[in-house]
Amino acid sequence: MGLTETLSKPGEMFGDMFQVATLDNVVQWGQSFSLWPYPFATACCGIEYMSxxxxxxxxxxxxxxxxSFSPRQADMILVLGTITYKMAPVLRQIYxxxxxxxxxxxxGACASSGGMFHTYGVLQGVDRILPVDVYVPGCPPRPEAILDALVKLQKKVQSQGLEARRQEVMRKIEEINERNKPLVVA
Structure with a gap:
């Protein structure tokens, strides 16, 4: 009787001594509990985030x-509030x-869809320039909703491998670039 017959799946306890897991599972677990946020706060959602x-x-x-207030020391950006077209390139550069x-x-509603600001100067959702993983509804959302979004992101990080994550982000960025391609009339 070998180890593969004893354990039905990786991550299962083997007696009281140790737990068997793949290296990817261990890295994903560790990464999910060490997300370092960069709060990009522009409006009232920033106050809710502070709480x-x-x-x-x-x-x-x-x-x-x-x-972290340096993007190079963070791996998660929280877009909190209204994003104008003038701020969009800065947000993309920080990302x-x-x-x-x-x-x-x-x-919040402003970051997710432009909120109540349906004007020429407001970006109607940050998903037009960034590949968003989790949306938090509300105007402004309660702190519990922000924590719930963090838990959902942790579950996503734990369940998704690094290569699958890279492919998902590249696909989303290609869609964003295709959508934002300037219209050329010949």
Missing amino acids: TACADYDIARFGAERP DQLAEPKFVISV
């Missing part, structure tokens, strides 16, 4: 207690500077 770091909601329980693999959470 998640306080004692009542305590984002540290989920491994994201270290907000490009994030550490790999990159994750995006769109927080």
